Amino acid sequence: MSGDIDGATLDVLLRVAGLAPPEECHAGIMANLALLARHGAHLREIDDPMEDPAELIAP
Amino acid sequence: MIDTLNIFTTLLPGGPAPDGPLAGTSFAAKDLFDVAGHVTLAGSKINADDGRIAAQDATLVARLKAAGCRLVGMTNMDEYAYGFATENSHYGTTRNPHDPTRIAGGSSGGSAAAVAAGLVDVALGSDTNGSIRVPASLCGVYGLKPTFGRLSRAGVYPFVHSLDHAGLFARTPAMLAAAYDAVQGPDPRDPAQDQRPAEPIVLSSDMAPLRVGMLRGFFATGAAPEAHAALAHVVDGLAALGCAIAPALLPGASQARSAAFCMTAMEGGSLHRADLMTRPMDFDPAVRDRMLAGLLMPADLLLAARRVRRIVAASARALFADFDLLLSPATPCSAPRIGEPTIEIEGRPVPVRANLGMFCQPISFIGLPAISVPALANTPLPIGVQMIAPAWAEARLIHTAHHLHRAGITGTTGTAP
Numbered sequence: 285m286s287g288d289i290d291g292a293t294l295d296v297l298l299r300v301a302g303l304a305p306p307e308e309c310h311a312g313i314m315a316n317l318a319l320l321a322r323h324g325a326h327l328r329e330i331d332d333p334m335e336d337p338a339e340l341i342a343p
Numbered sequence: 344m345i346d347t348l349n350i351f352t353t354l355l356p357g358g359p360a361p362d363g364p365l366a367g368t369s370f371a372a373k374d375l376f377d378v379a380g381h382v383t384l385a386g387s388k389i390n391a392d393d394g395r396i397a398a399q400d401a402t403l404v405a406r407l408k409a410a411g412c413r414l415v416g417m418t419n420m421d422e423y424a425y426g427f428a429t430e431n432s433h434y435g436t437t438r439n440p441h442d443p444t445r446i447a448g449g450s451s452g453g454s455a456a457a458v459a460a461g462l463v464d465v466a467l468g469s470d471t472n473g474s475i476r477v478p479a480s481l482c483g484v485y486g487l488k489p490t491f492g493r494l495s496r497a498g499v500y501p502f503v504h505s506l507d508h509a510g511l512f513a514r515t516p517a518m519l520a521a522a523y524d525a526v527q528g529p530d531p532r533d534p535a536q537d538q539r540p541a542e543p544i545v546l547s548s549d550m551a552p553l554r555v556g557m558l559r560g561f562f563a564t565g566a567a568p569e570a571h572a573a574l575a576h577v578v579d580g581l582a583a584l585g586c587a588i589a590p591a592l593l594p595g596a597s598q599a600r601s602a603a604f605c606m607t608a609m610e611g612g613s614l615h616r617a618d619l620m621t622r623p624m625d626f627d628p629a630v631r632d633r634m635l636a637g638l639l640m641p642a643d644l645l646l647a648a649r650r651v652r653r654i655v656a657a658s659a660r661a662l663f664a665d666f667d668l669l670l671s672p673a674t675p676c677s678a679p680r681i682g683e684p685t686i687e688i689e690g691r692p693v694p695v696r697a698n699l700g701m702f703c704q705p706i707s708f709i710g711l712p713a714i715s716v717p718a719l720a721n722t723p724l725p726i727g728v729q730m731i732a733p734a735w736a737e738a739r740l741i742h743t744a745h746h747l748h749r750a751g752i753t754g755t756t757g758t759a760p
Contacts, residue, residue, distance in 0.1 A: 297639045305623040305635055312632030313639070319697075320608055320636055323601035324644045330598045330654055331647045339649070 288318055348438040348460060350453045352384055354416040363411025365525060368464040368518070371457040373450075374417040375424060376401040376467055376509075377498035385500040386422040386450075388433045389618055389625050401498025402533065403467055403509055403526045410525035415463050418453025422627035424469055424502040425611060425634070426450050427477050427699035432627040436681055439482060441724055441757055445678035448478030448699065451512070455482040458512040459725075459755065465522040466512040471502050472603055473703025475510045476729055479715040480673035481699075483725025483755055485519050485744060486512050489527075490537075490734045491710030497532035503610040504535070506603065506707060514755045516745040520544040523741065544738050550746045553739075555581050556591025556666035561600070562702055567688050569726050570672035573718035577728040578670060580752030581743075591666055595655040599705035602648035602655075606708075608637025609645050656709040663733040668743060671702045673715040673727035706731050714740040716753040725756065 289297070294310055294317075305313070346354065352374045360366065372378060375385040377397035384390050400408065408414060419437045421429055429437040429452025437452040439445040440460040447456040451468030455478030458466045468475040470488040479486025487510050494509040501507055511526070513519035528541035557578055582588050612619065612634035615626075619638065623631055662669070675698055676686050685692040706713050711734060715727035732739045747753040 301638055303620055303623075303635060303638065305619075305631070309623060309628075309632055309635065312628065313635045316608070316633050316636030317639060320605055320640055320644075323604045324640070324647070327598045327601040327605065327651050328647055330595050331650050332654075333647075333650065336650045336653065339653075 289314060348440060348443060348456055349435045350418055350437055350456045350460065350462065351416040352419050352434055352453070353381060355414060358413070361408065361411045361413060363409060365407065365521060366411035368411070369413045369415045370407050370465040370467065371415050371418050371454055371463045372404050372467040373420050373454045373469060375420065375469060375500035376404050378404055378414065378417060381417070383500050385424070386420040386431050386434060389622065392625070397498070399498065402495040402530045404498070406526045407465070407522065412465060412522070412525070418457055418466065420453060421450035422630045423611070423615065424450040424471060424474055425630045426696065427473065428696050429453060429478070430681070438681070439678045441483060442678065445680050445724070446481065448481035448678065450474040452478045455479050455484055455486065455512050458482070458484045458514055464513065464518055468510055468512055469499060469502070470508045470510050470707055471506045472607060472707055473700030475512065476673050476703045476713060476715040476727065477699050479512055480727030481678040481725065483717040483757070484512050484514055485516055485717065486510065486715040486727070487519055487523065487737065487740065488707060488713050489737050490712045492535065492537035493712070493735070493737065494526060495530035495533040495536050497530055501614060503607050505610060506606065508707060516741050516748050517546060520546055520741050520745070523737070539735070542738060544741050546742060546745045550584055550742065552585040552587065553581070553667040553743065554665065555586045555588050556662065556669045557588060558593060558669050558671040559590045560592050561596040561705070562671035565675055565688055565693070565698070565701065566672050567676040567686065569677050569722040570675055572722055573720045573726045573728050574670060574672050576718045576720035577716065577747065577752060580747055580750060584746055584750065591662060591669055593655070593662055593705070594658045595651065596705040598651055599655040599708045600701060602651040603704040603708040605640065605644055606648045608633050609640055612637035652708055655705065659709055659711060668739065669731040671729045671731070673702060673729040674699050675701060677722060677724035677726040702729060710734065712737045712740055714744055716744050716747060717755055719752060719754050719756065
């Protein structure tokens with residue numbers, strides 16, 4: 285997911301998530317989405333789902 | 344008590360001095376620890392409006408009281424513990440006792456400042472990404488974040504369940520040890536706590552020579568000269584105490600920081616989803632926008648972050664086969680001025696608030712115990728060094744800090760009476 289989204293895309297994302305913050309929040313949300321996308325891409329550099337033992341729940 | 348530094352959200356009336364091993368001492372609690380009869384604000388307007396009064400003390404509050412430590416009040420913090428500055432849009436900014444034009448750090452900024460100013464002997468804080476170690480560094484006090492699951496979180500308002508730790512501030516390692524001993528041990532009120540028995544701290548006059556790793560790579564870049572000076576000072580001090588020093592690398596540290604960043608926004612947002620849907624404008628704007636963004640990220644990212652945690656935790660366990668203790672700067676700089684958006688590091692302006700916890704985040708992310716010790720390195724303002732131990736080795740951290748303190752390598756200066 286790219287963090288660099290436009291206002292129309294943000295509107296769709298918010299609607300799907302059931303959120304309706306006022307317009308004045310949108311710039312801050314988009315800036316944080318971009319930051320999260322950058323950190324997300326970075327952490328995936330060492331992520332390997334095929335090698336993960338997962339967290340086991342002891343019965 | 345006149346609170347010119349905006350340290351407290353609530354000051355309690357004095358009462359009779361309680362008995363116990365900590366008799367004659369006092370403490371403050373970050374205002375996310377329940378105190379019976381009071382609303383736990385957690386730095387928020389929403390909690391104040393809701394007005395839910397705590398029926399009983401948080402376990403750590405109750406245990407300090409039972410040990411004879413007198414509760415003086417509750418301290419200011421970033422809203423819902425989401426921040427490194429204690430610049431709170433509802434309750435104001437907590438000022439640094441060493442220079443009131445500067446921040447105290449956060450999110451447990453009021454607790455660190457209360458100890459640094461000498462208003463209390465001990466303070467309770469919480470640390471999800473660095474919220475004890477960052478303000479301890481900027482305020483020049485000792486700040487302990489124990490192993491994940493060591494101390495009870497019963498009655499502690501949550502932020503990110505899978506990353507939250509409770510911990511302590513003090514001006515001396517001896518006081519830190521005494522308070523830590525008073526609060527540790529299993530608590531049936533906290534189902535997430537590890538049930539290992541208390542392991543009392545013994546501060547002996549001897550210190551075994553430790554194998555100390557000076558973290559390089561991610562931990563060696565992006566810091567201002569005073570952070571490097573503080574680290575070098577403590578490294579030299581440990582060498583003088585007989586420790587063997589060598590460079591060390593923690594693979595995946597940078598990715599761990601990113602994973603902590605994402606997990607925090609996503610889990611934190613999830614916790615407050617109902618209020619973010621119905622009353623977003625009642626949040627601190629900075630907190631609100633981060634949590635809303637976290638709610639919009641795909642679930643796959645949270646799964647990836649959890650996998651990265653297992654990878655980096657395994658790297659750290661392997662590293663501790665060669666080292667007893669790891670060192671890094673606690674913060675990339677000393678306390679910034681209030682309202683200052685950036686600092687210059689390595690010739691570039693760097694956003695200060697997002698980066699104050701950069702060296703702490705990878706460590707809390709994998710749950711290792713860590714302490715910020717105030718280096719007496721002739722820097723203009725206090726700054727801490729982060730010491731990291733293997734899981735459950737808090738005693739090693741406090742004992743090493745005790746010897747650094749006795750040798751005059753670390754210590755508090757200036758503001759305490």
